[in-house]
Amino acid sequence: MTKDKKNKPSKELPLGFVDRQEKELLVRDFIISNIKKIMIKYGFQYLETPSFEYTDSIGKFLPDKDRPDEGVFSFQDEKKWLSLRYDLTAPLARYIAKNYLEIPKPFKRYQLGTVWRNEKPGPGRFREFLQFDADFVGTKSLQADAELCVMISEILENCGLNKEEYIIKISSRKITEEIFKKIKIDNIEQKLTVLRALDKIDRLGWDSVKKLLGEGRKDKSGDFTKGANLSSKNINFLEKELKNKSPETEDLKEILKIFSDYNFNNFEVDPSVIRGLEYYTGPIFEVNLKFDVKNNKGQVIQFGSIGGGGRYDNLVSNFGNYDAPATGISIGLDRLVYALLQKKELKVKQTKPIVICILDKNLMKEYISLQMILRSAGISTEIYPGEGKLKKQMEYANKIKSPAVILYGENEIKTSKPTLRDLVSGNEKSITIKELANEIKKII
Amino acid sequence: MTKDKKNKPSKELPLGFVDRQEKELLVRDFIISNIKKIMIKYGFQYLETPSFEYTDSIGKFLPDKDRPDEGVFSFQDEKKWLSLRYDLTAPLARYIAKNYLEIPKPFKRYQLGTVWRNEKPGPGRFREFLQFDADFVGTKSLQADAELCVMISEILENCGLNKEEYIIKISSRKITEEIFKKIKIDNIEQKLTVLRALDKIDRLGWDSVKKLLGEGRKDKSGDFTKGANLSSKNINFLEKELKNKSPETEDLKEILKIFSDYNFNNFEVDPSVIRGLEYYTGPIFEVNLKFDVKNNKGQVIQFGSIGGGGRYDNLVSNFGNYDAPATGISIGLDRLVYALLQKKELKVKQTKPIVICILDKNLMKEYISLQMILRSAGISTEIYPGEGKLKKQMEYANKIKSPAVILYGENEIKTSKPTLRDLVSGNEKSITIKELANEIKKII
Numbered sequence: 091m092t093k094d095k096k097n098k099p100s101k102e103l104p105l106g107f108v109d110r111q112e113k114e115l116l117v118r119d120f121i122i123s124n125i126k127k128i129m130i131k132y133g134f135q136y137l138e139t140p141s142f143e144y145t146d147s148i149g150k151f152l153p154d155k156d157r158p159d160e161g162v163f164s165f166q167d168e169k170k171w172l173s174l175r176y177d178l179t180a181p182l183a184r185y186i187a188k189n190y191l192e193i194p195k196p197f198k199r200y201q202l203g204t205v206w207r208n209e210k211p212g213p214g215r216f217r218e219f220l221q222f223d224a225d226f227v228g229t230k231s232l233q234a235d236a237e238l239c240v241m242i243s244e245i246l247e248n249c250g251l252n253k254e255e256y257i258i259k260i261s262s263r264k265i266t267e268e269i270f271k272k273i274k275i276d277n278i279e280q281k282l283t284v285l286r287a288l289d290k291i292d293r294l295g296w297d298s299v300k301k302l303l304g305e306g307r308k309d310k311s312g313d314f315t316k317g318a319n320l321s322s323k324n325i326n327f328l329e330k331e332l333k334n335k336s337p338e339t340e341d342l343k344e345i346l347k348i349f350s351d352y353n354f355n356n357f358e359v360d361p362s363v364i365r366g367l368e369y370y371t372g373p374i375f376e377v378n379l380k381f382d383v384k385n386n387k388g389q390v391i392q393f394g395s396i397g398g399g400g401r402y403d404n405l406v407s408n409f410g411n412y413d414a415p416a417t418g419i420s421i422g423l424d425r426l427v428y429a430l431l432q433k434k435e436l437k438v439k440q441t442k443p444i445v446i447c448i449l450d451k452n453l454m455k456e457y458i459s460l461q462m463i464l465r466s467a468g469i470s471t472e473i474y475p476g477e478g479k480l481k482k483q484m485e486y487a488n489k490i491k492s493p494a495v496i497l498y499g500e501n502e503i504k505t506s507k508p509t510l511r512d513l514v515s516g517n518e519k520s521i522t523i524k525e526l527a528n529e530i531k532k533i534i
Numbered sequence: 535m536t537k538d539k540k541n542k543p544s545k546e547l548p549l550g551f552v553d554r555q556e557k558e559l560l561v562r563d564f565i566i567s568n569i570k571k572i573m574i575k576y577g578f579q580y581l582e583t584p585s586f587e588y589t590d591s592i593g594k595f596l597p598d599k600d601r602p603d604e605g606v607f608s609f610q611d612e613k614k615w616l617s618l619r620y621d622l623t624a625p626l627a628r629y630i631a632k633n634y635l636e637i638p639k640p641f642k643r644y645q646l647g648t649v650w651r652n653e654k655p656g657p658g659r660f661r662e663f664l665q666f667d668a669d670f671v672g673t674k675s676l677q678a679d680a681e682l683c684v685m686i687s688e689i690l691e692n693c694g695l696n697k698e699e700y701i702i703k704i705s706s707r708k709i710t711e712e713i714f715k716k717i718k719i720d721n722i723e724q725k726l727t728v729l730r731a732l733d734k735i736d737r738l739g740w741d742s743v744k745k746l747l748g749e750g751r752k753d754k755s756g757d758f759t760k761g762a763n764l765s766s767k768n769i770n771f772l773e774k775e776l777k778n779k780s781p782e783t784e785d786l787k788e789i790l791k792i793f794s795d796y797n798f799n800n801f802e803v804d805p806s807v808i809r810g811l812e813y814y815t816g817p818i819f820e821v822n823l824k825f826d827v828k829n830n831k832g833q834v835i836q837f838g839s840i841g842g843g844g845r846y847d848n849l850v851s852n853f854g855n856y857d858a859p860a861t862g863i864s865i866g867l868d869r870l871v872y873a874l875l876q877k878k879e880l881k882v883k884q885t886k887p888i889v890i891c892i893l894d895k896n897l898m899k900e901y902i903s904l905q906m907i908l909r910s911a912g913i914s915t916e917i918y919p920g921e922g923k924l925k926k927q928m929e930y931a932n933k934i935k936s937p938a939v940i941l942y943g944e945n946e947i948k949t950s951k952p953t954l955r956d957l958v959s960g961n962e963k964s965i966t967i968k969e970l971a972n973e974i975k976k977i978i
Contacts (some may be wrong), residue, residue, distance in 0.1 A: 443577030
């Protein structure tokens with residue numbers, strides 16, 4: 091083990107990475123299991139691609155250009171570069187290209203997986219995310235786009251949210267494309283700089299974004315981000331257009347009609363929704379929570395969206411002659427769980443074991459037998475796993491929030507009646523082994 | 535997107551990484567859900583550490599020294615090095631050190647997670663694995679080690695294996711330590727070279743391993759691995775000792791006694807079991823399947839173990855003054871799933887949707903309504919997601935193995951009776967909307 095100058099390795103985590111505890115993980119499992127059921131109901135197929143891809147396969151569509159490697163963790167391997175995926179969409183496009191002849195067309199798949207972004211470390215900026223994605227590949231039908239929005243609503247309501255607690259915002263890249271035509275921007279790099287700036291409206295507000303659309307902006311740390319160099323006339327035009335809540339693009343009109351066929355109305359058309367990724371070509375959606383989310387200091391924070399997506403008709407065709415117009419949605423599960431944990435009604439059950447105390451090491455066989463009886467009855471049980479005396483054992487049981495301990499010493503063994511001590515009420519009861527499981531079930 | 539000389543990105547995966555399909559993923563989910571239930575029953579706590587750690591925190595305990603970075607994927611970040619975890623044990627040690635004051639002692643946790651090994655790419659050598667781990671930290675009690683073996687058996691039997699289909703092999707690092715004393719090896723590097731060589735008995739056989747214990751060995755690719763430079767007398771002594779199935783170390787004797795208290799007998803003492811990782815200090819275990827596993831060409835392969843573990847009393851104390859003797863077990867879920875998929879009795883249900891054909895785009899509202907009715911009844915349903923004519927729609931339904939399609943055109947709508955075509959029998963039936971869900975349930 092490499093050690094630092096004090097001869098001890100670091101016990102800290104790198105910035106942007108966290109340890110996750112039981113409660114959060116159980117809520118996440120609950121959500122994942124709900125999502126999987128809904129995926130089956132909607133007819134999506136389960137797929138998993140690996141963490142690594144060839145760097146050239148997944149490209150660089152990230153909005154964050156702060157870092158030299160543009161947000162992707164990459165390695166050189168034999169002669170080629172490998173990257174950790176930064177989303178689940180670019181690997182899907184690679185998968186489609188690789189398996190184009192075999193897959194059904196259209197192809198509907200869902201995937202759960204970790205993605206990584208090598209962002210500039212900073213408070214609240216994570217570099218590892220668990221995502222859930224669902225995509226339709228090989229269809230231009232806007233029924234697909236609409237269904238993704240309906241589906242994500244069903245997922246959120248299944249997680250316990252009501253219609254007042256979330257909203258799906260929709261927009262279309264066709265809106266910005268039309269604006270670009272009107273203000274005569276056709277340079278791709280400049281377009282991307284504009285889109286990246288607009289994607290920050292939520293986080294920075296219009297004033298800062300207008301600087302990014304113009305000459306550029308210095309952030310709090312003093313770092314300067316170059317702007318898109320639009321004229322102030324064009325910036326004002328852009329702002330006016332994106333604040334218009336009734337845009338007239340064909341794709342949005344059609345989606346609105348499908349929403350009405352679904353009786354789905356928990357959405358809002360908002361042209362200021364941009365989504366950072368470069369590959370979108372049509373409708374885009376964003377999932378926003380409408381209840382207050384607080385940080386660990388209890389302050390309400392600007393939480394932003396928990397996910398979104400959109401149509402990307404050209405991503406797969408980049409690999410060659412594969413005609414695969416597509417649309418997809420992505421949910422950030424860590425963010426969703428973080429918000430849901432603040433809703434009281436979503437407390438999940440954390441089962442803690444009954445602790446069988448070791449009163450006499452020579453009686454271990456009896457303890458093992460009791461443990462087997464209780465576990466067979468489906469009760470979480472453990473023999474105290476350490477070597478401490480009874481006082482330490484009780485401290486341990488309290489620390490892990492065990493509901494009860496079992497005391498079974500020489501005296502109790504004579505009558506085959508262990509003592510059950512309820513750690514919540516403090517009550518003790520002498521119980522036959524036969525009745526033990528039933529008694530425990532009453533108090534857990 | 536970076537493109538190669540043909541101007542197209544690669545659609546292939548880097549060596550050692552794979553796409554995983556629905557059936558495999560469903561079996562894996564089934565196993566994971568079983569494991570989680572057993573973890574709760576045994577009183578383990580759910581924890582998740584991130585993919586990345588500071589390189590110096592997780593050290594380099596890997597057996598594979600073939601690559602310059604010794605099997606770990608690492609990045610330089612701000613001034614420090616980060617690595618993708620190569621197991622879940624080293625990160626646990628870091629977690630314990632970081633949270634030493636807060637955690638219960640002993641501390642029992644389980645974790646599921648991907649680990650990465652930057653192995654030399656080659657056929658059948660993966661570089662990404664999904665692992666399940668359970669550990670006891672802060673106890674010297676061999677009850678813990680024994681319980682891990684009992685628990686892993688319960689997991690395997692829960693997965694549908696019977697006692698004839700698997701075995702837990704146990705050994706102890708104390709056996710090799712005693713041998714080292716007898717043959718007077720005290721150089722740590724030399725000891726590790728010996729252990730790494732012995733760990734390959736399963737894969738290479740004794741003849742090759744004896745070369746690795748001596749001067750070294752050239753593998754098939756022509757690469758030469760330096761040996762441990764033992765004398766042939768010592769090599770023969772080592773072989774004899776490791777073939778003795780009744781070693782007399784104190785720890786193994788105690789574990790055998792506990793096994794008998796558990797009525798657990800599906801184990802075998804085998805001193806030739808070494809486990810590659812450097813950090814083990816006491817009992818070690820290995821989980822082996824006893825049924826034939828075949829490769830995709832139908833040939834029976836040397837499958838090796840699906841997991842194992844052991845006691846590591848010093849790993850946590852490397853971080854400072856933390857006294858945390860520990861023991862743990864780890865299961866390679868991909869390997870377990872691969873083997874289980876070859877057992878016929880483990881076929882999981884892959885639900886495929888009923889396809890509502892689009893006979894007339896103007897009737898989309900009716901299709902959406904039918905779809906909602908069926909989904910509400912819990913039936914996996916989709917409106918054909920593409921834009922093809924009926925023939926294409928039927929091809930699609932057959933391709934995805936849909937159990938049935940619904941035909942609902944102008945005529946059917948007049949009588950409100952959709953036609954249900956069973957794609958297995960070929961039968962067609964005209965059914966009222968009210969009866970549709972019940973009729974479908976009869977054939978799925």
